[in-house]
Amino acid sequence: MKAETWIFVTTTIFFVLVTPAYWLITGDWTGTSALTMAALLVAMVSLYLGFHAARMDPRPEDRKDGEIADGAGELGFFPPYSWWPMWCGLALGVCVLGVVMGWWLFIIGCFLGVLALQGWIFEYYRGEHAH
Structure with missing residues (x-):
């Protein structure tokens, strides 16, 4: 989950940098508040993933020596079609x-x-x- 955490952290940084620039360029309250809320929501997800990534055993895709075959096995139950x-x-x-x-x-x-x-x-x- 470390890769996902870094993706969300990078997105949080992007929103934190873009929000004041948007306010200075446009002066629009609606877009600024939407960007602020988006930054807070993405920060919340990145904190959640960061805490869980620190407590989890590393997945095969998180290890440098991980192979594709390490991730083999049953992935779960996928139901057939349903009406x-x-x-x-x-x-x-x-x-x-x-x-x-x-x-x-x-x-x-x-x-x-x-x-x-x-x-x-x-x-x-x-x-x-x-x-």
Whole structure:
């Protein structure tokens, strides 16, 4: 994570240098406040990554003698295709239409959204994973 930390530290330095220059050149409050908030947010991420990089064992990409084969192995579980995001999106569409058309349609959309979200959350609790 040390490489990522340095990327965010460099971005923080960039925003800290650009923000006063932007203020002096334009005098715009909106852009200056946006750049200030961006600098603070990037600084927060770089502090988080810096603290965790100091406490972690070095990853293969963080070591100078690391090889590509050192990073081999299982990377995690990647689910296959799922229809549940489409149903969640359609339920959200019904909710948005309910804001325009009437409260009754919004309630129906919320009910359908709860059902679709439960289906998406519990879609792997079937078959061999059932409890």
